[in-house]
Amino acid sequence: MSTSWSERLAGGFRRTSDKLGENLSGLFGKAALDADTLDQIEEALIASDLGPATAAKIRERLEGERFALGLSELRLREIVAEEVEKILAPVAKPLEIEAFPRPQVILVIGVNGSGKTTTIAKLAHLLKEQDYEVMLVAGDTFRAAAIGQLKTWAERIGVPIISGAEGADAAGLVFEGVKQGTARGTDVLIVDTAGRLQNKAGLMDELAKIRRVLGRLNPAAPHDVVLVLDATTGQNALSQIDIFGKEAGVTGLVMTKLDGTARGGVLAAAAERFGMPIHAIGVGESIDDLRPFDPRELARAIAGVEAIAVERRK
Numbered sequence: 001m002s003t004s005w006s007e008r009l010a011g012g013f014r015r016t017s018d019k020l021g022e023n024l025s026g027l028f029g030k031a032a033l034d035a036d037t038l039d040q041i042e043e044a045l046i047a048s049d050l051g052p053a054t055a056a057k058i059r060e061r062l063e064g065e066r067f068a069l070g071l072s073e074l075r076l077r078e079i080v081a082e083e084v085e086k087i088l089a090p091v092a093k094p095l096e097i098e099a100f101p102r103p104q105v106i107l108v109i110g111v112n113g114s115g116k117t118t119t120i121a122k123l124a125h126l127l128k129e130q131d132y133e134v135m136l137v138a139g140d141t142f143r144a145a146a147i148g149q150l151k152t153w154a155e156r157i158g159v160p161i162i163s164g165a166e167g168a169d170a171a172g173l174v175f176e177g178v179k180q181g182t183a184r185g186t187d188v189l190i191v192d193t194a195g196r197l198q199n200k201a202g203l204m205d206e207l208a209k210i211r212r213v214l215g216r217l218n219p220a221a222p223h224d225v226v227l228v229l230d231a232t233t234g235q236n237a238l239s240q241i242d243i244f245g246k247e248a249g250v251t252g253l254v255m256t257k258l259d260g261t262a263r264g265g266v267l268a269a270a271a272e273r274f275g276m277p278i279h280a281i282g283v284g285e286s287i288d289d290l291r292p293f294d295p296r297e298l299a300r301a302i303a304g305v306e307a308i309a310v311e312r313r314k
């Protein structure tokens with residue numbers, strides 16, 4: 001990956017890494033890393049959304065290393081990056097298109113405003129660029145605006161879409177999607193679903209119905225259930241994994257809006273607490289802004305290693 005992308009990523013995570021710096025300020029360069037200072041560092045890491053287990057591991061590392069000349073900011077950030085990378089590496093898992101018979105059915109779930117529609121568009125675009133035949137299903141039929149938005153994206157990207165009127169039966173649209181997809185040789189069917197959190201039971205019923213219909217056509221479908229999370233909501237994103245993870249049978253995550261938020265550390269907390277695969281991250285509003293989940297790059301961006309190094313070169 002090009003340097004410019006690394007720099008862009010560092011820029012996107014600037015607020016996250018700045019917050020880490022703020023939380024840690026005053027703790028660098030101390031001659032002795034006594035228990036008090038270590039406590040403060042650990043607290044600062046937790047306040048930066050990194051998650052308690054990651055913070056404890058970093059503390060352990062610091063205890064184990066000798067800092068005769070005091071701990072420099074860069075060194076501390078490097079250690080943070082190394083430990084965050086260890087937490088992120090096991091959950092990095094790209095979405096793989098491998099289902100036979102086709103189409104592979106990807107259900108996309110997430111609360112309103114999480115970036116679900118945009119993520120579907122970005123994913124469809126990415127897969128199309130890889131020469132997959134993609135079709136969308138506008139299964140969020142509770143809001144006419146959601147249907148219209150997805151149709152606009154489909155047109156822009158140049159992929160077919162199955163949609164109905166507001167209030168149409170989502171499971172029926174999914175059925176139609178699989179039928180048409182099978183006939184046309186579609187590789188991937190991406191299904192938007194309703195995102196109303198205030199009515200969890202209704203949402204679960206809807207998903208269960210979609211599953212039943214899919215199961216009749218292909219027992220392996222849905223092949224993926226992707227939960228889209230808005231990183232800017234921090235701890236709230238974590239509780240959504242908690243709520244939806246098991247009940248909705250989530251198989252992987254996409255974290256959006258990681259550009260310009262100070263809550264980027266939440267990626268590490270999610271990985272640490274749930275160990276659920278993370279497929280990709282959203283780093284902007286345009287169609288190209290879905291990036292694969294690269295643990296090393298992300299860990300360095302979260303810790304602000306690149307940002308500090310660039311500053312030093314100035």
Ligand SMILES: Nc1nc2c(ncn2[C@@H]2O[C@H](COP(=O)(O)OP(=O)(O)OP(=O)(O)O)[C@@H](O)[C@H]2O)c(=O)[nH]1
Pocket residue numbers: 110111112113114115116117118119146149195256257258259281282283284285289
């Ligand atoms: N900065 C930034 N904005 C994003 C990203 N992903 C989505 N957005 C924006 O977030 C807003 C909500 O995104 P949608 O895709 O409409 O979200 P949704 O979850 O489908 O929400 P509803 O349309 O309300 O159901 C839009 O303004 C998007 O442009 C991202 O990665 N970064």
